[in-house]
Amino acid sequence: MRDSYRIGVDIGGTFTDVVVEDQKGSIRYFKTPTTRKDESQAVVAAVSRLIEEWGMEPRAITRFAHGTTVGTNAVLERKGSKIGLIATRGFRDVIEIGRQMRHDLYRAIVKEETPTFLAPREMRVDVTGRIGSKGEEVEALDEKQVVAAAADLLAGGAEVLAVSFLFSFVNPAHELAARAVIRKYFPDVTVVLSHEVDPVFREYERTVVTAFDAYVKPVIDRYLTRLENGLRDKGVEASLQVIQSRGGLTSSAHARQRPVRLFLSGPAAGVIGAQQVGKSAGIVDLITVDVGGTSSDIALIANGQALVRSEGYVDGYTIRVPMVDVNSIGSGGGSIAWIDKGGALRVGPQSAGSEPGPACYGRGGELPTVTDASVVLGYIDPTYFAGGALTLDPKLAYEAIRLNIAEPLGISVTAAALGIHRVVNAQMAEGTRLVSVKQGVDPRKFALLPLGGGGGIHAVSIAEELGMTRVLVPKNPGVLAAYGLLSAPIEHEFTQAVNENAADLSLDRIKAVLETLDTRCAHVMAEEPTEGRAAERRHYADVCYVGQSYTLEVPFDTGAPAPLKTMTEAFYAAHKRVYGHSYQGPLRIVNLRAIHSVVPPLPTYAGLLGSTTGGQVERRKTREIHVRNGNSALQAEIIHRESLSPGDVFDGPAILEQPDTTTLVPDGWQGNVDPVGNVILTFVKG
Numbered sequence: 001m002r003d004s005y006r007i008g009v010d011i012g013g014t015f016t017d018v019v020v021e022d023q024k025g026s027i028r029y030f031k032t033p034t035t036r037k038d039e040s041q042a043v044v045a046a047v048s049r050l051i052e053e054w055g056m057e058p059r060a061i062t063r064f065a066h067g068t069t070v071g072t073n074a075v076l077e078r079k080g081s082k083i084g085l086i087a088t089r090g091f092r093d094v095i096e097i098g099r100q101m102r103h104d105l106y107r108a109i110v111k112e113e114t115p116t117f118l119a120p121r122e123m124r125v126d127v128t129g130r131i132g133s134k135g136e137e138v139e140a141l142d143e144k145q146v147v148a149a150a151a152d153l154l155a156g157g158a159e160v161l162a163v164s165f166l167f168s169f170v171n172p173a174h175e176l177a178a179r180a181v182i183r184k185y186f187p188d189v190t191v192v193l194s195h196e197v198d199p200v201f202r203e204y205e206r207t208v209v210t211a212f213d214a215y216v217k218p219v220i221d222r223y224l225t226r227l228e229n230g231l232r233d234k235g236v237e238a239s240l241q242v243i244q245s246r247g248g249l250t251s252s253a254h255a256r257q258r259p260v261r262l263f264l265s266g267p268a269a270g271v272i273g274a275q276q277v278g279k280s281a282g283i284v285d286l287i288t289v290d291v292g293g294t295s296s297d298i299a300l301i302a303n304g305q306a307l308v309r310s311e312g313y314v315d316g317y318t319i320r321v322p323m324v325d326v327n328s329i330g331s332g333g334g335s336i337a338w339i340d341k342g343g344a345l346r347v348g349p350q351s352a353g354s355e356p357g358p359a360c361y362g363r364g365g366e367l368p369t370v371t372d373a374s375v376v377l378g379y380i381d382p383t384y385f386a387g388g389a390l391t392l393d394p395k396l397a398y399e400a401i402r403l404n405i406a407e408p409l410g411i412s413v414t415a416a417a418l419g420i421h422r423v424v425n426a427q428m429a430e431g432t433r434l435v436s437v438k439q440g441v442d443p444r445k446f447a448l449l450p451l452g453g454g455g456g457i458h459a460v461s462i463a464e465e466l467g468m469t470r471v472l473v474p475k476n477p478g479v480l481a482a483y484g485l486l487s488a489p490i491e492h493e494f495t496q497a498v499n500e501n502a503a504d505l506s507l508d509r510i511k512a513v514l515e516t517l518d519t520r521c522a523h524v525m526a527e528e529p530t531e532g533r534a535a536e537r538r539h540y541a542d543v544c545y546v547g548q549s550y551t552l553e554v555p556f557d558t559g560a561p562a563p564l565k566t567m568t569e570a571f572y573a574a575h576k577r578v579y580g581h582s583y584q585g586p587l588r589i590v591n592l593r594a595i596h597s598v599v600p601p602l603p604t605y606a607g608l609l610g611s612t613t614g615g616q617v618e619r620r621k622t623r624e625i626h627v628r629n630g631n632s633a634l635q636a637e638i639i640h641r642e643s644l645s646p647g648d649v650f651d652g653p654a655i656l657e658q659p660d661t662t663t664l665v666p667d668g669w670q671g672n673v674d675p676v677g678n679v680i681l682t683f684v685k686g
Helices: 039-052 070-076 143-155 173-185 203-233 252-257 265-281 370-376 394-409 413-435 455-466 477-487 507-525 563-579
Strands: 005-011 015-022 027-033 061-067 083-088 124-127 137-139 160-164 190-193 240-243 249-251 286-291 296-302 312-314 317-319 326-329 335-339 345-351 447-451 470-473 490-501 536-545 552-555 587-598 619-625 634-640 649-651 654-658 661-665 669-673 679-683
Touching: 005 039, 005 265, 005 477, 015 039, 015 477, 027 039, 027 477, 039 203, 061 265, 061 477, 070 203, 070 312, 083 143, 083 203, 124 143, 143 160, 143 173, 160 173, 160 203, 173 190, 190 203, 203 240, 203 252, 203 317, 240 252, 240 265, 249 252, 249 490, 265 286, 265 296, 265 326, 265 447, 265 470, 265 477, 286 413, 286 455, 296 413, 326 413, 335 370, 335 394, 335 413, 345 413, 370 394, 370 413, 394 413, 413 455, 447 455, 447 477, 455 470, 455 477, 455 661, 455 679, 477 661, 490 507, 507 536, 507 563, 507 587, 536 563, 552 563
Parallel strands: 005 061, 061 240, 083 124, 083 160, 160 190, 286 447, 447 470, 634 654
Antiparallel strands: 005 015, 015 027, 240 249, 286 296, 296 326, 312 317, 335 345, 470 679, 490 587, 536 552, 536 587, 619 634, 649 669, 654 661, 669 679
């Protein structure tokens, strides 16, 4: 059998995770430090390691799936491209006016809530020309004004031009004409059109997402180009695939066309991996907590499915891009502990990242972090961090906490480290409430699934805070997002605005729109490496009551005996589930959507951890740890995760150690190994 390999690479704030599956289903993995200045360097270095240390033939790599936070980081760090925005006459300031909504009504000093940093007023120009709500031309486009606007914006330093005209989603003629005339006079400039990025109604939301797309487009393009060139130099011939925020993979070529869809792509991969773990354990209701170096990403999986939102949030701004519903908070292993002006202990959102990293890394970091606290409390073995790839210095961790937290507060270093953990655990628990309690879901009916390098250390504390009694620990939580990349489908989605009352739409009209969308999906899917697998087609409608402003996405099954009736019933049920009530009123179909997916051969989850030694649980030694509010240390048994076999049972206090992560099991909790090697922690006594 010819050797072949499928590779998933997920970049985090501190480590880049690599999972490799061969043609026999065997899976290996490792973690390598993330190169913050150019994240592609860590990926290329990982490939070099596979070739040089593992003897892998680069041409044998048949699939290379990647999750990236480059676009998100460009927004967070304000390192995107300078853009110019061209709008319809009179609508120049839509991006600044927004919806006239304030989320914090009682704030004394009003904080700007619209992303005007994308295009300050001097970088926005409006031009004559207008399309009506039915797609009719109300006023001809003045192409001379378009050229003049482009010239002024480019002279002002614009690297990309974004064009957002009224009702272009109904009739894009003016936007297409604007791009044509701009390219005639400025052939090298990149032009982003709103009807191609977000072809649905609501002028502010469409303008914002178009501006964000333009803002990150050159950044994403440069990153993917560097990465592709680096892989090509190493002899990798497989096409680069990138996971989108909805949870589906696409080629790098298509990712470049709509880069705004790459926001929060890494967390989406983690949720996909968690779905596979839940399926293997027979647990369909999960709350996932992905704890990395800089942040924690929290998501809810109900009945085996993650919720996909029609819009997400990046840096506090609403962006209308379909995303797996992930709540990201600035709490991670590298989050810095500090004391505010009122003398209160705070943790994050500032992070030490991987450069210089926590104080215990010995790379010049002097401020105390959550990881430093974990070392002081005995949770992490300094000689076995990341499987021994990095040796930590506990003295540096101790001194950082002593100087910056313990002495200013007049408490012991141990108490300060426990305080750091209590604060960060409370923040993670609150983030978990936002995806559960806030949405009417009782978290006590769910199991908590930790992933990421730090998830296992905090999982039980979060569960106790929320009254949850089960924690499902995957076999390799620290690389589960990279594993999820190998499980992700290739997926493409297209949407068309309809915006008519359901009673006025014939089934034939709806089917015609969906057939058009299917054709577009099939066209781009034909360019993907699907290996001859047929695509699964799914259709959806964005529906609301007549007179209502916001929609809910519900399935539209054209093969059902009465598709419109089925859609109506699905909407009533969805409205009651989301809002707590519904009534049998008339509906309006705002958008129709087609999604085509090709599911790859799923990796063998049972082989992810590698072979086990079998037999009784092996305990290497015990170690003193401090948990909860206890002043005295407890003796925790140290258990090598690889030594556990299905059916093994152990009691806390214990530490599960494995190369990709560490799991803390306090007293009062019991661990059971299920038939495929997951560890299910259960609360047994208070």
